[in-house]
Amino acid sequence: xxxxxxxxxxxxxxxxxxxxxxxxxxxxxxxxxxxxxxxxxxxxxxxxxxxxxxxxxxxxxxxxxxxxxxxxxxxxxxxxxxxxxxxxxxxxxxxxxxxxxxxxxxxxxxxxxxxxxxxxxxxxxxxxxxxxxxxxxxxxxxxxxxxxxxxxxxxxxxxxxxxxxxxxxxxxxxxxxxxxxxxxxxxxxxxxxxxxxxxxxxxxxxxxxxxxxxxxxxxxxxxxxxxxxxxxxxxxxxxxxxxxxxxxxxxxxx
Amino acid sequence: xxxxxxxxxxxxxxxxxxxxxxxxxxxxxxxxxxxxxxxxxxxxxxxxxxxxxxxxxxxxxxxxxxxxxxxxxxxxxxxxxxxxxxxxxxxxxxxxxxxxxxxxxxxxxxxxxxxxxxxxxxxxxxxxxxxxxxxxxxxxxxxxxxxxxxxxxxxxxxxxxxxxxxxxx
Numbered sequence: 001x002x003x004x005x006x007x008x009x010x011x012x013x014x015x016x017x018x019x020x021x022x023x024x025x026x027x028x029x030x031x032x033x034x035x036x037x038x039x040x041x042x043x044x045x046x047x048x049x050x051x052x053x054x055x056x057x058x059x060x061x062x063x064x065x066x067x068x069x070x071x072x073x074x075x076x077x078x079x080x081x082x083x084x085x086x087x088x089x090x091x092x093x094x095x096x097x098x099x100x101x102x103x104x105x106x107x108x109x110x111x112x113x114x115x116x117x118x119x120x121x122x123x124x125x126x127x128x129x130x131x132x133x134x135x136x137x138x139x140x141x142x143x144x145x146x147x148x149x150x151x152x153x154x155x156x157x158x159x160x161x162x163x164x165x166x167x168x169x170x171x172x173x174x175x176x177x178x179x180x181x182x183x184x185x186x187x188x189x190x191x192x193x194x195x196x197x198x199x200x201x202x203x204x205x206x207x208x209x210x211x212x213x214x215x216x217x218x219x220x221x222x223x224x225x226x227x228x229x230x231x232x233x234x235x236x237x238x239x240x241x242x243x244x245x246x247x248x249x250x251x252x253x254x
Numbered sequence: 255x256x257x258x259x260x261x262x263x264x265x266x267x268x269x270x271x272x273x274x275x276x277x278x279x280x281x282x283x284x285x286x287x288x289x290x291x292x293x294x295x296x297x298x299x300x301x302x303x304x305x306x307x308x309x310x311x312x313x314x315x316x317x318x319x320x321x322x323x324x325x326x327x328x329x330x331x332x333x334x335x336x337x338x339x340x341x342x343x344x345x346x347x348x349x350x351x352x353x354x355x356x357x358x359x360x361x362x363x364x365x366x367x368x369x370x371x372x373x374x375x376x377x378x379x380x381x382x383x384x385x386x387x388x389x390x391x392x393x394x395x396x397x398x399x400x401x402x403x404x405x406x407x408x409x410x411x412x413x414x415x416x417x418x419x420x421x422x423x
Contacts, residue, residue: 043376047342050382054338057331064334064390068405071387075412082416178383183413185380190417196372200349203379207346 004205012052012213015173016151049178077140091247098240105233341382348375
């Protein structure tokens, strides 16, 4: 429940769902097999999305129209990723994605954005929709190929690529990940991989953490959120490079 | 106090959205049905970000037509938030109840109740974001924003296809 609470708070504040915390915690901390940890983590992503997005939509932090548009591209990408999964080496994709994530993380940590955030959340207009849609398509494909959530890719995409304020990008990502997460969990549940006894305490913790995180996020300075996000991206990059490395050069990793 | 007004509509085509001019503010009929105008009252509701200088302004006070459009948008957002909150609270409550029942002596009926509660809670949680998508699409359709209603229907259709075909979306 405590791990769920931490994952929920972090996921709600950054728009990443919390799987990045939960999967390693469940596998390494509790010794659960990956095939049980992943659906449980996805269920928590759905819980996180519902609890956090309710507050964000109420506060007009989530851009519903932008979310719907990018959601369509993400689902299309996920279906495409699922279809081509047999043709592409996931290890190579993981290495490329890991390097890209590392680049974005370092850029967020080291460079100061010249662009100021708008004064209020009504003072912005998303730009560069072609980039946002194609990026979301890629994020959906990567999600299906590598099992990573779309949040770590979509938040920087919206924030830097589409000039959406960081907090709006994070809140909109929170709104979006619930739908794709629910579809993924449904697929696992149909195959009997969802363990409800494991999920119950995690979801309770995540719901509490997500509620707290969604109350906290509007008050936290954007610069702090960006640094936190960069740290999460570094962790994603590490996991992806590890996964890719283990797949490409198994002898080195043994 | 002069305020800058912004339009919060997204346009997937990348087209410049309608900007609200002083003339449009004077004549509410000139506003499209999709146009949402940020008024001083609304800006008070939206959380402040790290402040940047705000451009000096266009509008003084909202007209009746503008207020109606804004109220409809806010009511729509509240409905979406309500769907999400009800789903999260109810399923969370059922999960908590199932954990509480685990503390009771383990009879057959208790185990059955725990199992049923958890299945119901998980199903409710999974249906909530999908219901949110349906509500958002319906509300936007009712507001005349057919493009987004079609997008929402498309997402729902694709998800159904993905789950049906066993593809992990």
